[in-house]
Amino acid sequence: MVKVTVCGAAGGIGQPLSLLLKQSEHITHLSLYDIVNTPGVAADLSHINTKSKVTGHKGSDQLEEAIKDSTVVVIPAGVPRKPGMTRDDLFKINAGIVRDLAVAAAKFAPKAFMCIISNPVNSTVPIVAEVFKQFNVYDPRRIFGVTTLDIVRASTFVSELIGTCPSSLRVPVVGGHSGVTILPVLSQVEGTEKLSQEQIKQVTNRIQFGGDEVVKAKDGAGSATLSMAFAGARFALNIIEAVVAKKTGIVECTYVDLAADVAGAAEVKELIGNDLGFFSVPVELGPNGVEKILPIGAINNYEKELFAAAASELKGNIVKGSTFITESPKL
Numbered sequence: 001m002v003k004v005t006v007c008g009a010a011g012g013i014g015q016p017l018s019l020l021l022k023q024s025e026h027i028t029h030l031s032l033y034d035i036v037n038t039p040g041v042a043a044d045l046s047h048i049n050t051k052s053k054v055t056g057h058k059g060s061d062q063l064e065e066a067i068k069d070s071t072v073v074v075i076p077a078g079v080p081r082k083p084g085m086t087r088d089d090l091f092k093i094n095a096g097i098v099r100d101l102a103v104a105a106a107k108f109a110p111k112a113f114m115c116i117i118s119n120p121v122n123s124t125v126p127i128v129a130e131v132f133k134q135f136n137v138y139d140p141r142r143i144f145g146v147t148t149l150d151i152v153r154a155s156t157f158v159s160e161l162i163g164t165c166p167s168s169l170r171v172p173v174v175g176g177h178s179g180v181t182i183l184p185v186l187s188q189v190e191g192t193e194k195l196s197q198e199q200i201k202q203v204t205n206r207i208q209f210g211g212d213e214v215v216k217a218k219d220g221a222g223s224a225t226l227s228m229a230f231a232g233a234r235f236a237l238n239i240i241e242a243v244v245a246k247k248t249g250i251v252e253c254t255y256v257d258l259a260a261d262v263a264g265a266a267e268v269k270e271l272i273g274n275d276l277g278f279f280s281v282p283v284e285l286g287p288n289g290v291e292k293i294l295p296i297g298a299i300n301n302y303e304k305e306l307f308a309a310a311a312s313e314l315k316g317n318i319v320k321g322s323t324f325i326t327e328s329p330k331l
């Protein structure tokens with residue numbers, strides 16, 4: 001059985017994400033959870049003639065049934081930004097939502113691969129980690145912050161400049177998932193040497209603030225949903241390929257706990273400093289999730305400046321997420 005549960009399945013991301021996941025022949029059960037509208041979304045998707053059974057679950061009374069024994073749990077639940085807001089402004093509402101979903105997962109699907117989309121990702125992933133620790137089921141190889149949209153955007157924006165095929169251009173983007181904590185490593189991308197430093201700066205800024213571009217264009221109607229659904233499905237399906245189909249050599253940048261006792265973590269910590277617990281790094285996926293953390297590789301002086309500018313904000317975000325759980329009454 002390969003059960004994938006989408007929490008927030010009736011939302012702007014949740015619906016197209018579920019549609020993309022319904023196309024996978026590896027998934028046998030697609031479980032859709034939300035506090036509204038899931039019966040309709042599930043009935044609709046269930047008519048698609050692919051392998052997975054689709055079930056809809058609405059409201060917290062049905063959360064256990066929704067999430068129980070999931071192989072993968074994808075969480076795009078919570079509120080999105082409006083113009084003028086930062087991702088951190090979403091913490092007030094989304095931290096509690098993500099905590100409650102993490103509690104259900106820790107109790108009823110402790111072995112699930114957790115893919116966290118809800119913002120602020122820099123803080124919500126530490127929240128999930130702390131919840132799993134409290135339930136003594138924490139495995140840092142199985143909890144991921146989904147930063148794939150940054151990579152997708154970077155491939156698009158850089159390709160536009162250097163004239164390559166966007167779907168095959170791989171641009172490493174490490175760090176976190178908000179503004180200056182998003183760190184594109186363009187010096188490692190062949191073809192960028194022909195760009196001026198001004199162009200590099202501009203495209204770096206566009207990647208870091210790509211989310212704001214969409215928030216502004218949607219003008220109060222939310223943030224990226226369709227591109228996020230694409231990115232989220234790519235990430236979740238890569239996990240499934242690695243775990244279920246045992247495909248090797250799949251590498252994605254994703255925001256993980258560097259405490260993961262896996263090859264490569266120490267090397268990355270040396271580059272970014274020991275006190276940053278979570279960081280998006282290139283990860284090789286395997287049957288247990290994070291198989292190997294790959295080196296970030298050489299970065300140039302401009303990128304070193306970006307790394308330095310990211311550290312304090314990212315650290316603050318991580319502490320805010322962790323302490324939301326550790327400084328509250330025991331769950």
Ligand SMILES: NC(=O)C1=CN([C@@H]2O[C@H](COP(=O)(O)OP(=O)(O)OC[C@H]3O[C@@H](n4cnc5c(N)ncnc54)[C@H](O)[C@@H]3O)[C@@H](O)[C@H]2O)C=CC1
Binds near residue numbers: 008009012081100119
């Ligand atoms: N990681 C990333 O790169 C990105 C993250 N996001 C984030 O994803 C989140 C969702 O965005 P949208 O889908 O646009 O929002 P949306 O408002 O369209 O959908 C969110 C869904 O979550 C549901 N929900 C609320 N509380 C819930 C709970 N306790 N349990 C289950 N479901 C619950 C809502 O009913 C709604 O259907 C936001 O926090 C947004 O900032 C958005 C884009 C990119």
Ligand SMILES: O=C([O-])CC(=O)C(=O)O
Binds near residue numbers: 087119149210223224
């Ligand atoms: O910008 C937002 O609030 C949503 C998001 O994370 C993104 O599009 O990267």
